[in-house]
Amino acid sequence: MKNFDFDFLLDKITWVSIIDILVVAILIYYVYSLIRNTLAVNLLLGMLIIFLFYHLVKSLNMDLLSTIINKFMSVGIMALIIIFQPEIRRFLLHLGKNTFLQKNKAWWGYLFGSKDLERDNLIRIKPIIDACKSMKKTRTGALIVFVKFYDDELFSNSCELIDSKISKRLLESIFQKYSPLHDGAVVIAENKIKSASCILPLTDNDKLPPQFGLRHRAGIGVSETTDAVAVIISEETGEIAYAKQGRVRMNVSFGELEKLLNKDF
């Protein structure tokens, strides 16, 4: 076997190339953390499969198929921009915020360990869990949607803007029966109650249990079309459901809810 020339390789490595590789690795990791647990991951995987398939058919000299895939991929950049438009928008928005490092606590977690981050997260989640406990007890129907970034286009049409600190009593008062805002969903994003009374897209999944009415369908619907997760409290049974990526988990206990929100929110 031919000896590998390490000296040649070492000569080629410069400080600039090391910094270059590090910056690319950080960028990949940042993009991954932005799209983790979102539908964009599936889209990206789909594109990766097409890309690998293209190279496979090309190496097998399957001319017709490789030409078709090649034509398809030649519009790939445009397709990428269109498909990932919300993610690209969020990425640029996020990058542009001048208090970026302080606001995005996740970075501190990555850099200095996750213990503090986890504790901060539990403090953040506590008022929501407490509100859910009390609404379950009083059988108050509720729909709370969690999104990483508030999308004006999606929510501003129907919602009542609130933009307030997350508090148990505020959540309870929004959803109590006589509140003018109780109909529709509350949206929580960027550590705030952003809006209430939001009308969400309904799922048209016909395999859902028949007892699922509009509240559940709206919670599942928004988790299908966006990277949002939704907590649904049934007015009829007081049961808590958790919707993510179009799938729903029934009868979620408070312990589970805390874990799920800690992971996804």
Ligand SMILES: Nc1ncnc2c1ncn2[C@@H]1O[C@H](COP(=O)(O)OP(=O)(O)OP(=O)(O)O)[C@@H](O)[C@H]1O
């Ligand atoms: N498109 C929508 N987006 C957000 N919320 C909605 C939407 N449609 C209905 N809702 C909410 O759902 C409530 C009606 O719930 P419905 O009884 O149909 O749901 P359900 O899933 O059976 O839940 P429950 O077990 O609480 O009865 C409405 O009062 C309104 O607050």
